[in-house]
Amino acid sequence: MKCCSCKSEKLIFYKKYAYWDNSVLKEKFTDLGIYQCQTCDLIQVNHSEIDSEILDCYYVESYRGSGFNVYSPEMEGWFLARAAALTNEVKRHFTVQNKAPNSLKVFEFGAGYGYNLLEIRSLFPNAELSTNELDLHCVETLRANNIQVTSIKDHFNDIFVLSHVLEHFVNPLSIIDEICKQLNTNGLIIIEVPNDHFLDLKITNEPHLSFFNKRSLSHLFKENYKDRLEVLDVYTSGPEGKEYFSGPQGISYFLSKEPPAPVDFSNRWNGDEGICLRIILRKL
Numbered sequence: 291m292k293c294c295s296c297k298s299e300k301l302i303f304y305k306k307y308a309y310w311d312n313s314v315l316k317e318k319f320t321d322l323g324i325y326q327c328q329t330c331d332l333i334q335v336n337h338s339e340i341d342s343e344i345l346d347c348y349y350v351e352s353y354r355g356s357g358f359n360v361y362s363p364e365m366e367g368w369f370l371a372r373a374a375a376l377t378n379e380v381k382r383h384f385t386v387q388n389k390a391p392n393s394l395k396v397f398e399f400g401a402g403y404g405y406n407l408l409e410i411r412s413l414f415p416n417a418e419l420s421t422n423e424l425d426l427h428c429v430e431t432l433r434a435n436n437i438q439v440t441s442i443k444d445h446f447n448d449i450f451v452l453s454h455v456l457e458h459f460v461n462p463l464s465i466i467d468e469i470c471k472q473l474n475t476n477g478l479i480i481i482e483v484p485n486d487h488f489l490d491l492k493i494t495n496e497p498h499l500s501f502f503n504k505r506s507l508s509h510l511f512k513e514n515y516k517d518r519l520e521v522l523d524v525y526t527s528g529p530e531g532k533e534y535f536s537g538p539q540g541i542s543y544f545l546s547k548e549p550p551a552p553v554d555f556s557n558r559w560n561g562d563e564g565i566c567l568r569i570i571l572r573k574l
């Protein structure tokens with residue numbers, strides 16, 4: 291087994307993968323183990339045991355494999371708060387330069403129901419918005435909102451958004467390689483993943499395949515992409531993880547799959563405290 295980020299073979303067993311009860315993922319990939327890379331710190335399942343095609347089928351059946359009802363008011367509040375925070379990062383770091391604003395292209399990997407893209411549209415009302423969302427339930431809503439559902443290929447973009455998707459891929463580097471090819475110079479990548487500094491406090495690992503913390507996420511980009519991408523910012527945000535995952539709200543959330551009350555995602559912690567981890571990158 292090799293680390294899916296730094297390719298090191300120095301991995302040690304961390305723990306057994308914790309599935310939901312009656313899990314489809316467990317049916318497809320039984321007895322996954324979680325390993326920690328001794329070189330870059332990335333905690334990950336044994337990626338060689340995952341078949342990408344089977345994994346794609348799994349995601350077509352369920353929005354990000356979670357089965358959450360994103361139409362509940364609480365969950366919608368959660369997605370809107372995140373969309374506002376990510377759009378703020380676009381405002382902070384993206385300069386239109388010599389381009390006509392109506393020629394801007396924004397692509398979100400696995401956009402779900404499109405909350406992030408629609409919020410970015412409030413900044414650039416005429417930008418072309420696209421996604422490669424797999425979940426068929428979402429596709430109808432996306433198209434109704436004039437968001438193209440397409441593949442990433444031959445589609446040069448100015449901004450890429452990956453909100454809670456990088457941790458779902460068998461090979462995160464192949465996704466970033468593809469994005470680098472399809473991103474214009476000075477273009478922006480905004481990535482948010484769960485901060486798995488709190489991995490041991492979570493009662494399930496599903497359906498994630500990689501478990502990033504600030505160090506391993508920074509390492510992935512600084513080591514593999516230093517000639518292609520500049521790291522503009524990396525920080526944690528959202529509720530404090532220790533309280534969130536140990537407190538009654540966190541536990542009931544994971545046991546019931548009910549969404550928690552809406553939270554603020556626009557804050558920034560100095561250290562590893564937040565449940566979300568963001569990295570903002572610029573194409574060189």
Ligand SMILES: [Zn+2]
Nearest residue numbers: 293296327330
């Ligand atoms: Zn590694």
